[in-house]
Amino acid sequence: MPELPEVETVRRGLARLLVGRRVAGVEVREGKSFVVAPGASVERDLEGAAVTAVRRRGKVLLIELDTGYTLVGHLKMTGQMVVRTADERWGAGHPNDSLIGELPDRSTRVILEFDDGTAVYFNDQRKFGWLQLMPASAVAEIPLLAAMGPEPLDPAVDAWPEFRRRIARHGRTSVKAALLNQEVVAGIGNIYADEALWAVKLHPATPVDAIGARKLHQLLDAARHVISLSLSLGGSTDRNYVDAEGRRGSYLQFANVFRRDGQPCPRCGTVLTKLRVAGRGTHICPRCQKLPRA
Ligand SMILES: [Zn+2]
Structure with missing residues (x-):
């Protein structure tokens, strides 16, 4: 499953390649992979719209448009994005051969076409991922996002006060369950929880209320550190990774436990x-x- 570093890698690629480009059309090859919110219209709100920014909240991608609408996306288990422009091909997300193979292929669910010929392929073998067109003003109210905890990697915000407040609500649960809870902190998956707990010498089954504030702060810092490290290495995919240039490498080399x-x-x-x-x-x-x- 793409973890936060892979999703951030996708976000960076989409931001670099799509901002300023204008959508010409969308080809939906699998209906359940592309949702249009009530009141939204592909013709009015997506076609002809320019991409103004690509943001991320937890593992949710937000492709913002100059029509006041946003294309919200979740890669879930097997989603990936591949962008083909006139002079490059780039892809990230779930690491399988669709990243480098001929597209569209059997896993291609949605193709976004741009007016300069650029194409974005949303590939997803298992079909749990989705894209949804909705008004930008409604994005923050999606249940998934409304309850989400602080962003561990946002340099503009110190996640600690919010993290401390939120984890305190889970006093009797195990610290590992609390760390994995997206309402406590956004985007921490199994790998990062295990690595962070090892780094600060906490047993994962320790109840939260048995841990002092200083230790909890160290734990958050350790999680941030391991996510940043993984991001700098290109992600934490738990098997051999094939990147858009066909290079293979195991990004679990950073793992201690x-x-x-x-x-x-x-x-x-x-x-x-x-x-x-x-x-x-x-x-x-x-x-x-x-x-x-x-
Ligand atoms: Zn040891």
Whole structure:
């Protein structure tokens, strides 16, 4: 599943390649992948519209148009975006061969066409992802976004006060479940939760109210750090990655504990183990991350 760093990589690519270009039309090849909100119109609000900005909130993409409408998108499990302009081809998101193969292909759900011939292919094997055209003023009220916690990577806002307030509402839940809750903080997936908890030596099953404010602040900083690191490496895709140029590489190389059970802890040498917390496969060092006695 594309995690926050992959979605941010998609956002940056779309922003670089689409801002200022004007939509000529849309080809919907799978009806459930393209939704038009009540009152919105493809002819009036999308066709002829120029892209003014591409933003992101958590893992939700916001392609903003000069008509006052926004194309909201979620990649879900297997979504990816490929842009073809007159002089380049670029793609990111779910890493499969559609990133580099001939398009459209069987996974292409929506094609956005621009008046200069540029095309955006929204490919999605599993069809859980979606694009939705809606008024910009309605975006913040989508239930998914209305309840969403602070952005860990937004340089303009310190996420800590909001994070502290929100995580306090989950005092009795495990710290890992709280970290994965998008209403506590936006966009932290399983990999980042495990890495951040290991970095600050917290057992993932520790109840939130057993953790002091200083430690919680360290935890947020650790999550931010590991997401930034992953972003600088191009993402955290949990298998071999094929980028738009066909280069392969494993971006889990930065991980200290995730999927490293059976290997020595990089800090103390104890064998890392795997357990289940918050219903998710969880990787810890049993020596560095002890559960406090109740
Ligand atoms: Zn250790």
